[in-house]
Amino acid sequence: MxxxxxxxxxxxxxxxxxxxxxxxxxxxxxxxxxxxxxxxxxxxxxxxxxxxxxxxxxxxxxxxxxxxxxxxxxxxxxxxxxxxxxxxxxxxxxxxxxxxxxxxxxxxxxxxxxxxxxxxxxxxxxxxxxxxxxxxxxxxxxxxxxxxxxxxxxxxxxxxxxxxxxxxxxxxxxxGIKPYRMYEHARRRQWREGCPLQYIDREEIVTKELMDLAYKVNYEVSKIARKRRVRVSVRVPSFEVMCWDCDGGTLEEVRSIIGCFGGERNAPSGKAEE
Structure with missing residues (x-):
């Protein structure tokens, strides 16, 4: 101490x-x-x-x-x-x-x-x-x-x-301070979580519907991230997948979630960052 x-x-x-x-x-x-x-x-x-x-x-x-x-x-x-x-x-x-x-x-x-x-x-x-x-x-x-x-x-x-x-x-x-983690990708390598609205695509005009989408998609993705102990977030409306230490199985699960929100066609293969 x-x-x-x-x-x-x-x-x-x-x-x-x-x-x-x-x-x-x-x-x-x-x-x-x-x-x-x-x-x-x-x-x-x-x-x-x-x-x-x-x-x-x-x-x-x-x-x-x-x-x-x-x-x-x-x-x-x-x-x-x-x-x-x-x-x-x-x-x-x-x-x-x-x-x-x-x-x-x-x-x-x-x-x-x-x-x-x-x-x-x-x-x-x-x-x-x-x-x-x-x-x-x-x-x-x-x-x-x-x-x-x-x-x-x-x-x-x-x-x-x-x-x-x-x-x-x-x-x-x-x-002994251990905050609850949503296992977001975040904008820095250090644990720097915030809220899902940070994943609205830059240059996109913000609407209430887009804010709702950012929350819903990333909330579902966070369940996969917590289960697999990796850090994942999804930008909207581009549905770009951002992930630290993801494997192919994780990315496949995330893409299945994206598909439920109509983003399957636009969902890229994702980027697994080291």
Whole structure:
């Protein structure tokens, strides 16, 4: 527990230094490894932290159930907010994927939820691999772990921003944090799951029907992925199969699912990535 103990102590030291004790902190909590570790560290450091999870009609229900169980075990207050209507307004009629629009909806809602409910600080689970040169939160004058830019309107605390994805993985393993996996292909080799809407083809105009299709196809494919312990996702409407470590049998099963949704003719042979 040496690495984990050091991480908790670092959160405590930094929180004392910047005056976070006595403040109410609201952490944007997806139920993934990063946000789960961030929540664990803040709670273990003795900070007054609550969790905020956004969901919509295309969210994975299994990961939401796991997230609720995790916060209950930690003894953390957990708020759930449905952003379906806001996401529909922001995403439909634009080109896919919808992730950038979803993030805008979530950050805007998180800010106002925090301000309207008496929270002093908004927290996120960003790690060092998420740091983008020139991004707003990386332009802070002082330590980028706590950003108080006026444009944001509320201080944002990022306790993991100086840890790499590999270090986060090691810390989460040491803490025994094992989020529920849908066995998505994801956009990075590291476990970085999200929601099925990220698999809408780029340059495709987003519609509600296309969002429904992305969910339905990938939910069925996830059952095969979990059974075979490989990572698979399908882009729509092209029905391109993306897979880590797939064999021919897995690809054949996936193509049979695609056929049920009318994509058999357009389904490519898939790509098994190493």
């Amino acid at each position: 040496r690495l984990l103990k050091g991480a908790i102590e670092e959160v405590q030291r930094f929180s004392e230094e910047v005056g976070l004790y006595g403040k109410r902190i609201l952490l944007m909590f997806s139920g993934g490894k990063d946000s789960s570790l961030a929540l664990y560290l803040l709670k273990s450091a003795g900070l007054d932290v609550s969790a905020l999870t956004f969901f919509h009609r295309w969210s994975w229900r299994e990961t939401l159930v796991w997230a609720m169980k995790f916060t209950k075990e930690l003894g953390v207050e957990h708020y759930l907010v449905d952003i379906t209507n806001g996401l529909l307004r922001e995403a439909t009629g634009r080109k896919g994927p919808v992730c950038i629009n979803c993030k805008k909806v979530m950050l805007w809602n998180a800010k106002w939820f925090a301000l309207n409910n008496g929270f002093d600080v908004l927290a996120k689970g960003d790690n060092a691999n998420d740091k983008i040169i020139g991004a707003l939160l990386d332009q802070c004058d002082d330590d980028i772990r706590l950003c108080s830019l006026p444009r944001i309107g509320i201080p944002i605390f990022r306790p993991l921003i100086k840890y790499t994805a590999e270090e986060v993985e090691a810390l989460a393993d040491e803490a």
